[in-house]
Amino acid sequence: MMNDLAVKLSQRVERIKPSPTFAISARADELTAAGKPVINLSVGEPDFDTPQHIKDAAIKAIQAGATKYTAIDGIKELKQAIVDKFKRENQLTYMPSQILVSVGAKHSIYNLFAAVLNEGDEVIFAAPYWVSYPDMTLLTDGVPVPVKTTFAQHFKLQPEALEAAITPRTRIVLLNSPSNPTGIAYSLDELKALGEVIKRHPHVLVASDDIYEHSLFSKPFCNILNACPELYDRAVIINGVSKSYAMTGWRIGYAAGPAKVIAAMKKVQSQSTSNPTACSQYATIAALEGDQQCIKTMRKAYQERHDFVISELKTMPGISVVPSDGTFYTFPCVEGLYNKEAGINSDLDVAEFLLTEANLAVVPGSAFGTPGHIRLCFTTSMENLVEAVKRLRKAATLLKGKVTL
Numbered sequence: 001m002m003n004d005l006a007v008k009l010s011q012r013v014e015r016i017k018p019s020p021t022f023a024i025s026a027r028a029d030e031l032t033a034a035g036k037p038v039i040n041l042s043v044g045e046p047d048f049d050t051p052q053h054i055k056d057a058a059i060k061a062i063q064a065g066a067t068k069y070t071a072i073d074g075i076k077e078l079k080q081a082i083v084d085k086f087k088r089e090n091q092l093t094y095m096p097s098q099i100l101v102s103v104g105a106k107h108s109i110y111n112l113f114a115a116v117l118n119e120g121d122e123v124i125f126a127a128p129y130w131v132s133y134p135d136m137t138l139l140t141d142g143v144p145v146p147v148k149t150t151f152a153q154h155f156k157l158q159p160e161a162l163e164a165a166i167t168p169r170t171r172i173v174l175l176n177s178p179s180n181p182t183g184i185a186y187s188l189d190e191l192k193a194l195g196e197v198i199k200r201h202p203h204v205l206v207a208s209d210d211i212y213e214h215s216l217f218s219k220p221f222c223n224i225l226n227a228c229p230e231l232y233d234r235a236v237i238i239n240g241v242s243k244s245y246a247m248t249g250w251r252i253g254y255a256a257g258p259a260k261v262i263a264a265m266k267k268v269q270s271q272s273t274s275n276p277t278a279c280s281q282y283a284t285i286a287a288l289e290g291d292q293q294c295i296k297t298m299r300k301a302y303q304e305r306h307d308f309v310i311s312e313l314k315t316m317p318g319i320s321v322v323p324s325d326g327t328f329y330t331f332p333c334v335e336g337l338y339n340k341e342a343g344i345n346s347d348l349d350v351a352e353f354l355l356t357e358a359n360l361a362v363v364p365g366s367a368f369g370t371p372g373h374i375r376l377c378f379t380t381s382m383e384n385l386v387e388a389v390k391r392l393r394k395a396a397t398l399l400k401g402k403v404t405l
């Protein structure tokens, strides 16, 4: 018999839910295993393999004995490579003491929250948001404060809305540009306007999740510190190699910021995971310092796929879409597909319909705090996308035709 008392869970874990995007991918995999010809447009990771020179660096490191604990915050050579990367690509100057290497950018964000949030402290971010922001906030005793943005605003946080959301309990404003799930990026001027608001509230830290930095199709990349250097002493920049170098499984992310905050994040890491995997750190040096052609190759492929999918979506009944500035996501509005007779009354229903009737796995916008939309990833071949778009058009036409199913 199960001992209920012994297996009682913490309030902390009861507050959060598992990542919905992983859950949908798992369901798509199950259906595929059962023989269904599912095309999975729910996976937020590059479909490219990690470049060979990066793999080689890891193999060489293992053979040379990089199989032991390293410094908690990352090996010196990697921290220096990250310092150099910030200087070269972002015009930002950091000392190695301002850098912490962690087990993915997700871990970097978690460490930040754990290091600076007290119970009831608020974290502001724009909705649509990356699925993990609210739950990571809850897991670290904070209060998520999603600020709604609209399709007409191209899902960008407006300065007035940010001002209205800031309270004495606000601890962090978290920005993500280009964004998962919308693919939209802020301009330097838009970031300046947000920076002006943050400057007026000296108790607020700003965090910039730059994980999609290298996926911008034509705009140059900029973050809040490029726009507002005055915020340097209260800004934490988060980045990593998962998306830029097709290294999701290697689990390396990093944070740069005020030495005091970084030291506190390191303390959290020292009592949880210790160092990130040793050979992955060597692979990351090769990624940051080696040939950067892979970034261009992937970006070109994402852009071609994006342009194809967007041009198709624009001509589908019941669907409206804002073109992305970068990433491998698009976040179309599907409210026009709701069909009472067919029992399709929400984005969840649309996603379920697409999975069961069209063998298409997509993530409902509700998972990103924005009902009425779905997220499509172009992390699959053009051939698959051509077929996926055909199925989507058929499903949309069926629903718009008010067919009773």
Ligand SMILES: Cc1ncc(COP(=O)(O)O)c(C=O)c1O
Binding pocket: 044, 103, 104, 105, 106, 107, 130, 176, 179, 180, 209, 211, 239, 240, 241, 242, 248, 252, 253
């Ligand atoms: C906005 C955003 N931030 C962070 C991450 C996490 O990246 P990592 O694999 O480095 O943990 C993701 C991954 O999907 C993401 O979309």
